[in-house]
Amino acid sequence: MKRDLPGMSEKVHDLVVIGGGITGACVARDAALRGLSVALLEKRDFAGATTSASSKLIHGGLRYLQNFEVGLVRESLRERRVWSNVAPHLVDPLTFLMPETSRKIKDRVVKAVGLKVYDWLAYDRNRLDDAEKSIPAHRKLGREEALALEPGLDSPALTGAMMFHDYQMYSPERLALECVLGAAEAGAMVANYAEVTGFLLEEGRVAGVRVRDAAAPKPQPEHEIAGRLVVNAAGPWADLLMGELRRALTGKGGAARSLIRSKGIHLLVRPVTKGHAVAVTGENGHFFILPWRGYSILGTTDTVYRGDPDAVHVTEKDIVNFLAVVNRGYPGAKLRRSDVLYFYCGLRPIVDSETSVREGGDADRDGGGDAYNTSRAAEIFDHEKEEGTGGIITVIGGKWTTSRSLAEKVVDLALAKLGKDPVPCATETTPTFGGAVGRFSEFKSRAVREHPELPPDIVEHLARNYGSRMGDVTALAEGDESLRARISGQFPDIAAEVVLAVRQEMALTVEDVLFRRTGLGTTGPPGAEAIRRVAEVMGAELGWDAAERAAQADIATAHFASWARTLAIVNPNSWNRRTGALWPKIEAAISRAVGPVEAAFTDGPMAATRLAAKALHEGFEQVIAIGGDGTVNEVINGFFEDGAPINPEAALAVLTSGTGRDFRRTFGIPESVEDQIERMAASEIRPIDVGRVTYVNWEGREESRYFGNIASFGLSGAT
The missing domain is CATH 3.40.50.10330 (Probable inorganic polyphosphate/atp-NAD kinase; domain 1)
Structure with a gap:
């Protein structure tokens, strides 16, 4: 996967996709697999915003049943199964416990019926290529059985728990990157750090985009990328681009569709449960306690954010108040501020409607309402049909789990608008870039046998992170002992991964490697020596001098410094x-x-x-x-x-x-x-x-x- 903006500008592409999050990545991959010429542009790094700031769940959306969004739940449950099939190395079953504390018959019946409907809608959940990924139907647990599984549930009000199942991603960033890599493998041209600054217009029609090369030294050059159709999949920035287009066409700002930006924070803390996820009904909705890589993730909040989407961050108020909510809802947690090892937040782009936001709280930049009950359904906005501007489609809203099926609909529409014959979608059955592993447990065991030169924990990590492409890493490591060495003694990541990230995965900064290629930074600060080592290996590949290596290390270190000083x-x-x-x-x-x-x-x-x-x-x-x-x-x-x-x-x-x-x-x-x-x-x-x-x-x-x-x-x- 090579970054070539000048080369990209020399062609007229069938599709120019704006946004390298999971939606844009899925659109690019689907379109390329169907034979379209594609250019994919991302203003930062791939999966660098909403896509990486998730709860790491591939889920059916149980709570959407309370809004009677049966179609969305069915779609989500189907897509949950698809992701497990096409990326078995990155998606695993996760068992949830939902404590029951109400003694009201109505409350208990509603919960039981909801889970029964959830099971019915997931009738095909175990049509899997890897039978070990199968999940059973929900079941009811008595108080004693629930406490035996999770003692932290203990409270005088506890009567039992409901057990149900969804899926969890080992690395959302790697899964999204595999979609980008798959798009490139199918012929798409892709570029990160390529910010769209405007649109190319021909007779009132969109004919492409202007792009600033944000990775180049200043003054950063601009390129014109021509396309027969532009897909705006910019997530929380999508309506801002719509407004920019309207301004270019009419001289007036404002988007034809506006977004609700819902801010969700997550806290990584010491392990709170004994390996089960816990779904707790809190004061303003629910929250999860999710086991992940030996830690617990607390998520998530759902507050309307009205500020600059580029400036969103976790505040001390966010952290302290969310900890208090968790401690009240799950007293067994007994969490303190010092238990927070890492935190992150993102903006969920949600389709706006007059009744979609439950007003409450202060009408400030960070909480003018509660977006908990807002629909997560997506909208595909056809600018030509809605406002007479040809050459562009905007994708608004949606969720991680349904990103593949949303992309399928987008590409179906794109083919029709481009006047091309329909081509069946292939992404439902085509493994992701590293997904051709078959039964993952057997793949992992085979990998350990085939690589006796590497410790088993490193092999398992490589199998998880790279799947069927782990050979790309081990081939580098075989010829260089220094590349077989761990980046840090406490992690299984090795130096060869950094080299691969630069050579084949378009990593341009130390942050790209720490957070979106290896995961070294996703469980908290990896230590100064690990950051220095990554900068050293990248510097050797990219020709950085000592000053640039130090600057890159400083920027990465600052990522872990709390905004909440x-x-x-x-x-x-x-x-x-x-x-x-x-x-x-x-x-x-x-x-x-x-x-x-x-x-x-x-x-x-x-x-x-x-x-x-x-x-x-x-x-x-x-x-x-x-x-x-x-x-x-x-x-x-x-x-x-x-x-x-x-x-x-x-x-x-x-x-x-x-x-x-x-x-x-x-x-x-x-x-x-x-x-x-x-x-x-x-x-x-x-x-x-x-x-x-x-x-x-x-x-x-x-x-x-x-x-x-x-x-x-x-x-x-x-x-």
Whole structure:
């Protein structure tokens, strides 16, 4: 798979596909297998956004039955089976337990009927090439049996559990990449880091796209890629491209279809269950606890996001509040902030409709409503039919599981619009790029026997990640002992994978390798040495000098640095100067409880205000005020500027160590520092009221100050 934008620009392609997520990858693969000439363009890296930010499930959509979306559920269940057949090395059965706590007959009957319908709709679930991937129908468990399987379910209200089954991906990124590789193998031209900046128009018809080569040195060149038909499969950016097209045609912005962008976060934590997935009904829908690679994934939230899709990220508020939801819904988890090893988020593109969003919450950039009950059905928008603009189709919405069948419909329409004879879709039965393994357990055992030079855990990893193409990796490793070496002692990934990623899989950055080729970075920071080694191997392949290798390593390292940076503002003179003396111990305790913190020390009146304001402007999202009431109120003042919050998402934590500590008593905060830190680790972020007092200062000017619990003047401090 070679990246060649100049060569791509020399041809007129039948199909130009915008978006290298799973939808675009499936469209490109399907079209190429049906004989169309295809160009696939991705603004970042393949599978670099929504596709990789998933719960890693291939599922039938049980909860969609509550919206009576029987057709979507049936399609999802069929596609669940298809993915298991065409990519058996990357898709495995997963057993779920759904705890039952309601004693109402109606609730229990509804759940039982829903699962029965789910089984009926999955009547063909075991028509599989690999019988070991078979899954049984659901069954009901009594309380004792449920607790024997998962003791963490224990609660006074538990009456039993329902057991059902879906599938899980070993690596969504690799599965999507295999679709891209399969498209290229079938003749498609593909390019990552190729951002579409505009459309080529001929007599009011779309005739291609303009593309900026985002991987080239500045000034980055643009290329014109001509196509008889353009497919906009840009996911959360699809409506923005529609708006750009309308602006180019009419001079007016706005898309013919708008998207709801639903933000979903996931947290990777220590193992919480004994190997089963748990589906829990929470306060605003359900959440999952999913076993994955020896860890647990907590997912997911479903809040409407109204900001720039390029700027979406996980906030400290997201993390702390979601942990609180999980701990309330599954008390056996007993999770603390320090248990979060890694976190990620993405935007689900959902077709907008007048009644699709359940309003609630703050109408801010990150939660103007709840998208939980919104349909995941997709829409194929034919611009020529709907608004008279030929040469383009836009795909909106959809879900991971149904991406293949959605692509089939898109290519069916494309063939008709291109005036070509119908060609049957082949992707339902054609294995993905590494999917021709037969029964996976036998393939894995055979691979271990054939490669005695490699430890079994490395062979199993290669079989999982590359399937029938693992020989591409072992061939590199056979001739070079250094390429057989592990990247890091704690991982099975070897250096040959990095070489393959560069030579055959279009990896251009260290992040591409860590997150979307090897998975080294998907379970948390792999360590500085592993990142340095990846940069070293890539640098040898791509001709990077020492400065570029270091820069690439720094960028990858920064990926693991929390956006939710925490600053502790410490008044060392509080608590009769004991705070300063005890700070090293306090810092260590806070770091164990909530993660790493940076510290800044006050050195006079209003210093805490200045430090807090500076921190919020620099992107810190949590500030811990450590001192007495005066310090706390000064920090509160630093949260505001020109009468408004500097960052509405920022959170305040308080560790009171002053002499008066009225704030502590007002809010029921424990007295001991140790108990306060424990509460900080386990608490949920909640709003508090803040007052503002306006007064005339000594110079005769009017000023305002904010206060959290008390405002006073005169001799109150000494009274």
